[in-house]
Amino acid sequence: MSGLVECVPNFSEGCDQAKIDQIIDSIIGVDGITLLDVDPGKDTNRTVVTFVGDLPSVEEAAFLGIKTAASVIDMKIQEGAHPRMGATDVCPFIPVSGVTVNDCVELSERVGKRVGEELNIPVYLYEHSAKTPERKNLPVIRDGEYEGLAKKLADPEWKPDFGPTEFNSKSGATVMGCRDFLIAYNINLNTRDTRLATDIAFELREKGRSKRTANPESANLLDGEIVRNVDGSPVKVSGKFKDVKAIGWYMDTFNRAQISINFNNYKKSTIHDVFDTACELAVARGIRVTGSELVGLIPLDAMVSAGNHYLKKQNRTRGVSEKDIIDTAVQSLGLNDVAIFNVEEKIIEYAVQAGKGKSANMSGESDKGQLINMPVTGFTDELASNSPAPGGGSVSALSGTLAAGLTSMVAALTHEKKGFLKKKSMMEEIGIQAQQLKDKLLFLIDEDTNAFNGILSAIRLPASNDEEKKNRQESIINANCYAIDIPLKVAETSLKVLELADQLVKEGNPNSVSDAGVAGEMALAAVRGACMNVQINLSDFSGEDSFAEKAGSRSEELISDAETLHKQVFSNTLKVIESL
Numbered sequence: 281m282s283g284l285v286e287c288v289p290n291f292s293e294g295c296d297q298a299k300i301d302q303i304i305d306s307i308i309g310v311d312g313i314t315l316l317d318v319d320p321g322k323d324t325n326r327t328v329v330t331f332v333g334d335l336p337s338v339e340e341a342a343f344l345g346i347k348t349a350a351s352v353i354d355m356k357i358q359e360g361a362h363p364r365m366g367a368t369d370v371c372p373f374i375p376v377s378g379v380t381v382n383d384c385v386e387l388s389e390r391v392g393k394r395v396g397e398e399l400n401i402p403v404y405l406y407e408h409s410a411k412t413p414e415r416k417n418l419p420v421i422r423d424g425e426y427e428g429l430a431k432k433l434a435d436p437e438w439k440p441d442f443g444p445t446e447f448n449s450k451s452g453a454t455v456m457g458c459r460d461f462l463i464a465y466n467i468n469l470n471t472r473d474t475r476l477a478t479d480i481a482f483e484l485r486e487k488g489r490s491k492r493t494a495n496p497e498s499a500n501l502l503d504g505e506i507v508r509n510v511d512g513s514p515v516k517v518s519g520k521f522k523d524v525k526a527i528g529w530y531m532d533t534f535n536r537a538q539i540s541i542n543f544n545n546y547k548k549s550t551i552h553d554v555f556d557t558a559c560e561l562a563v564a565r566g567i568r569v570t571g572s573e574l575v576g577l578i579p580l581d582a583m584v585s586a587g588n589h590y591l592k593k594q595n596r597t598r599g600v601s602e603k604d605i606i607d608t609a610v611q612s613l614g615l616n617d618v619a620i621f622n623v624e625e626k627i628i629e630y631a632v633q634a635g636k637g638k639s640a641n642m643s644g645e646s647d648k649g650q651l652i653n654m655p656v657t658g659f660t661d662e663l664a665s666n667s668p669a670p671g672g673g674s675v676s677a678l679s680g681t682l683a684a685g686l687t688s689m690v691a692a693l694t695h696e697k698k699g700f701l702k703k704k705s706m707m708e709e710i711g712i713q714a715q716q717l718k719d720k721l722l723f724l725i726d727e728d729t730n731a732f733n734g735i736l737s738a739i740r741l742p743a744s745n746d747e748e749k750k751n752r753q754e755s756i757i758n759a760n761c762y763a764i765d766i767p768l769k770v771a772e773t774s775l776k777v778l779e780l781a782d783q784l785v786k787e788g789n790p791n792s793v794s795d796a797g798v799a800g801e802m803a804l805a806a807v808r809g810a811c812m813n814v815q816i817n818l819s820d821f822s823g824e825d826s827f828a829e830k831a832g833s834r835s836e837e838l839i840s841d842a843e844t845l846h847k848q849v850f851s852n853t854l855k856v857i858e859s860l
Contacts, residue, residue, distance in 0.1 A: 283378030312337030325360030366452025384458035396443025409457030477528025571617020599711015673728035676809030680774035797853030
């Protein structure tokens with residue numbers, strides 16, 4: 281998956297569905313955008329929209345959403361309970377995966393400049409994008425709201441970062457910038473006592489609490505006396521976790537108290553660390569945590585981090601599939617406690633993929649390109665059809681994938697075996713590497729077919745004049761280069777799998793040695809098959825001789841290395857089997 285950015289613009293309209301729909305249509309009309317959520321509030325007269333995409337797509341969608349909002353919303357007549365400055369009140373950009381904070385800061389600056397110059401709307405930058413510390417905080421910038429905006433703009437200290445200093449009575453002003461991903465998360469308790477939930481919340485949150493003396497009659501610190509300074513003010517004690525906000529409340533729906541938590545930086549203070557600490561604090565107060573609830577979406581890396589944390593605590597190998605890691609996180613955090621935790625709805629990267637799949641199916645387009653999502657029978661039936669793709673290249677990648685899966689399995693079985701305690705770290709590392717190679721090869725299954733289809737598309741390009749002929753020829757050469765490069769990657773990756781299989785035959789559980797041996801066979805087939813595809817694609821190649829020579833030489837080298845290593849793996853496998 282390419283870099284992913286989340287955008288959560290807040291529009292000052294929550295009652296007129298027709299206007300909301302116009303704004304939404306302008307956003308989702310941009311290619312590469314996946315709409316995750318639309319949350320209109322009639323009481324607040326405000327709609328929060330959540331969408332994701334790559335940098336260019338989000339840039340265009342954010343601008344068009346702000347442009348549409350400026351055309352359909354008139355702030356002169358808009359009223360609502362929520363604080364607001366303009367038709368688009370705030371537009372944050374959040375790095376999710378494959379992009380940096382700096383990328384999103386630059387993104388906010390580009391969008392802000394366009395909004396200011398093209399739409400004549402004053403724009404203030406906040407959070408990571410803020411040019412001065414005074415403008416980092418959203419409530420500070422929003423102070424006075426729309427009604428006080430004309431006065432604010434007249435103050436030289438509040439000159440917008442982009443756009444005019446004149447008051448735009450129809451659209452107001454917009455605040456935008458890069459902020460960290462905010463995770464809203466609730467921890468469930470087996471009590472209806474909100475004071476116990478609040479007591480734990482005070483311990484967890486960065487802001488902390490007023491220091492209190494222990495009350496021998498109660499484990500709840502709220503029952504103790506406040507410790508005061510000489511001037512009578514309470515002595516303040518910081519909480520345990522940075523960038524964490526927390527309160528205690530009662531949920532009628534679930535008939536229990538919850539600790540409601542916002543993670544402003546989930547990488548500094550992790551969900552699993554906060555959850556574990558909450559469990560300890562609950563036990564100390566005579567209650568227990570029953571599970572937790574995620575409100576909204578969560579980045580994949582936060583769930584993977586939690587899953588790996590609990591696998592380590594359980595002394596289990598982390599060299600397992602991403603699915604197993606996620607399942608471990610869900611179970612350990614009790615995320616199914618009050619509602620079913622659907623990973624395709626709750627994990628942002630999965631939600632994006634699910635959204636793309638739904639869009640394709642709704643449009644009636646074939647999902648044949650997604651070979652890895654087919655059942656075995658579907659894949660083999662597609663393979664056995666009269667279509668030239670998928671073919672040997674995709675099968676070679678699949679063979680390498682199966683080899684990687686087997687190496688991971690043998691590593692995991694060895695890791696769990698009592699007699700191999702000294703090799704736990706080695707087996708875990710092999711398992712992690714095998715999973716990484718497996719995921720890479722899975723991608724290459726489809727990519728090999730895509731590369732072949734790219735050649736066909738290039739061949740079909742028009743060639744009615746010299747310019748078209750030149751463009752067609754260049755496209756064919758580029759497509760052929762890619763079709764050669766992909767099987768080379770398959771071969772190189774599969775050779776690494778073969779190296780892991782070699783290690784497992786020597787160091788792994790002897791009872792699983794045949795599985796390691798089969799992994800070696802499949803890896804060899806993958807290398808040989810992929811290199812065959814390199815060679816046949818080179819036969820039709822009309823590009824630079826140096827590229828062809830390097831590719832041809834590399835494929836021969838890979839076959840030689842794989843065959844040499846395979847002899848060793850095969851021989852050692854049989855020796856171990858004979859010794860059993």
